[in-house]
Amino acid sequence: MKRSAAFTLLFATLYCCFSYFAGAGEPPPAAGPATVYFSKEISPAKLKALYGKLDFKPSGKLGVKVHFGEKGNTNYIPPTLLKNLVKELKGTFVETNTLYGGSRGDTKSHLATAKAHGWTYAPIDILDADGEKSVAYKGKYFTRVVIGRNMDNYGSFLVISHFKGHSSAGFGGAIKNLAMGFGSPAGKKAQHSGQFPRIRGSKCVKCGLCRTECPVNAIDEAITVDEKKCTGCGKCAEICPYKAIESSQKATGGVAFQEKIAEYAKGVTDGRKLTYINFLMNISAACDCRSGAPKPFMGDVGILASADPVALDQASYDLVNKASGRDDTFEHESGISGIPCMAYAEKIGLGTRKYKLVELK
């Protein structure tokens, strides 16, 4: 090898090493596209076929991460759709308690809600039932992520997400299910920190609905928000029929909140074995944490599966846009585009937004 070529190679190697360590915890995203499998048909048979395509080999105990649905909500994935696959895999449903109380705010009521909603055919493990633990993470927002302690009892996870809108994040899919779904209440609080709603006095008719919806009684009779009590959950902004409440996420385009979600998802997955499935059905502007059942704004699209959560969410996002005929359906429906979350998730190495869609007929 000529001296100049050898020098170039040495320089390139040193540069790569320096770049990697300079952004420790932020390896570059994968170069090539990830494969995303897709079926228009939503059925147990197609779910099984999609899972088979992933060629996922669980090691140790398998946790199946789902959302049981808040009491009164009917948009969550119907448990019967997952029954054959979860039983065959001998999976355990895993979840974490919510930050804001409600019907899933403690282990006892969470288990009762799951049972009432039909999640009865596999064991359920509320991952923070025995406490929380911190995991080191080096990011722009966090130096640690806080998860349910029981997470360490599992060798692998199948993350099954209902893809739909979200008033603060724009959308909820695999990335959000990882971040909020595995984050313990303290972890959820960290992600929501600093996000307070703003009441627009000119639009508010003092109907009081937001006070009823607020799970921590942070809104008083004068309809002002007590920031000491507020957890930033965004439920009041979602419920106000007069659009008189603006979440701070909306004011900033949701970027900081979405980036926090992406960092948590990265911190939760680092060093763990996971694979992902999204259900694009009952797609409403609000998430399954809402106690009501927000009406879907479009028809069902299908099921998608991938080993890459970012590619999976991006493909899901694009298919929703294609089906609705809009450039950014969730920005239209919830007022916040979900693109910054996926872009930042890609930047910090959670996955890639480039994908190859393979449809199963």
Ligand code: SF4
């Ligand atoms: S729900 Fe909206 S209109 Fe009603 S009190 Fe709250 S902010 Fe005002």
Ligand code: SF4
């Ligand atoms: S965001 Fe709204 S509903 Fe949620 S805790 Fe704060 S005031 Fe209550």
